[in-house]
Amino acid sequence: MNRLLLTSALVLAANGALADEIRVLNWQGYGTDLDWAIAAYTEKTGNTVVHEYFTSEQEMLTKLRTNPGAYDVVLINSAYTAQAKDEGLIDPIDSSMIQNFADLDPSLTGNEDLNPGGALHGVPWTWGLTSIAVNTNDFAEMPTSLSVLWDPQWKGRVSIRDDGLEAVQFAAMALGQNINQITDLDAIKAKLTELLPQMTTFWSSENDWNQFMSAGDFAVATYWSGSASRSQAKGLPIAFVVPEEGAIGWLDGLSIPSTSTHKEAAAAFIDWMVDPAFYVKWDAEGAPVSSNTKALAELPETSFNRKLVEDPATVARVQFMKPVSDADRETYLKLWQDLKAAQ
Amino acid sequence: MAMTLAGRDRRRALALLSPAYLWLTVAVFLPLSAMAFFSFLSDVPFGGKDWHATLDNYRAFFQTATYATLLWKSLKLGLIVTVVSVVVGFPCAYVLAKIVKGRSREALFLLVILPFWSNSLVRIFSWAIVLRGNGVLDRAVNAILPWDVKLNLMFSPTAIVIGLVHSYLPYVILTSYLALQAIDDSLIEAARSLGARRRTILWRLILPLAAPGILAGAVLIFVPVVGSFMEPRLLGGRVGTYYGTVIEDQFVAVFNWPLGAALSFILLAVVLAILAAASPILRRART
Structure with missing residues (x-):
């Protein structure tokens, strides 16, 4: 009887270690909470995803400040990344944990607003x-x-x-x-x-x-x-x-809060979010422009975003x-x- | 002997009242004190932010004319909505109390209370559908009238007043109804047998006797309308900035809780001052 209890406890503990529940803080209906995307992530990694939403950048910052440890991935507009870093709310990103990192547009990964203090604090996701x-x-x-x-x-x-x-x-x-x-x-x-x-x-x-x-x-x-x-x-x-x-141009990055307890699972989620397979499907439903150049190249000719980025005159007029x-x-x-x- | 009885009575009263007082403490007094505390801070006291005690939030009200202008605008809105509600609601209550009886009264009552059972957002959005240009009202009027009319009441002060009156009308109907019910029919009959005309009966008899109910309803409407934010925001559009919406912005959009709290307390003070000024009238109405 005791042994049975012990094994079941072990099984539970093992499950807990393998399957994390990550908590994502984002605007509602903004990519990360698509059902099929979460299902694909869960299938790939075994981790589950729970969402919480904010309706303004100030609310996002307040939530990070007041609920330490509650979030694992947070969407931060590049205009706020430096502030979040200065308040000690987010950690630098270890780019080796993001497999798709090499395909991301270097002008975005090198964007000075996403690199406060010279270290990348948000993986460029969309602009x-x-x-x-x-x-x-x-x-x-x-x-x-x-x-x-x-x-x-x-x-x-x-x-x-x-x-x-x-x-x-x-x-x-x-x-x-x-x-x-x-x-x-x-x-x-x-x-x-x-x-x-x-x-x-x-x-x-x-x-x-x-x-x-x-x-x-x-x-x-x-x-x-x-x-x-x-x-x-x-x-x-x-x-x-x-x-x-x-x-007006804006750039959104995905960051990992410094108090996150599932950093590996969070990095895996961010990696999936910049994956071409995810983006091409999202683009068909209506999405902003991806930071992943390979993903943009895979878009159909008629795509709204493809037409947007392929017109250099348009891009030149943007004030970031x-x-x-x-x-x-x-x-x-x-x-x-x-x-x-x-x- | 009498002393101990009184003591026991007091203890029993205390036991019976304690749930209510506990509830008031937890649900009203504590949150209000927290807000009062916030209103004297320089920043929200969590998330490792620096803060200190200050009067700046109250000073901000007097530094620009913006807040005072908006408060005046909200007070006017409260007054208009209250007057319209009383003018519409009192005859309604009179019909319910004195004219219809039995089944039809129950049915009418149900119709009066019905808006209370629906979510206020649903009510506002249905008004949006009705009032919008080329909406239900526009089409109905154009279907009846031979010439082309463009009403388009949406996003105007009128739309805000309509939405608010609809939301708060039941208060004045219910309070006036109770007051009118209490008037003995034989008083009216006596007046009539003494040769009083209908208008005299209304002005000299019914209105004075029903005044406590009407005033109670008016106060119940005026206070929340002055601080309302949802109806102005959704139905007012460009002209929908009122004192309540600015307070809401402080809490929801810009996260300046201290300023929001200070503005709320100023509103509370102004409303209390108005009620205090009106209290002689209220007291006379009660006797």
């Missing part, structure tokens, strides 16, 4: 653009300039995301300023003051955006490239436009977002709140 998307039923010809947001013809059918930083960055681009080095905040305030009466409502999530667009509330609205490809795949009559003034200081962030938030309160 994309924040630009504008238009309803193709309203636009016979695609707009070429951001000024379409200010065009009186579309008054009441324009939308941007309810985010002070992004609003300021769009106004900066429209005025020809660098989004990472804003020089004339007064001009931006004036430009946004003109923009607000044009708008119908703010959007806050992809789901929101899709509903407003399909109901005809939006003619032109800011949008994320990855979401645009998903919305197109769902059949919405939209086109993603990179205007001549440029677009740098980390924003807390003081600047607060200034933008205040400006945005004042403008909204005045409505």
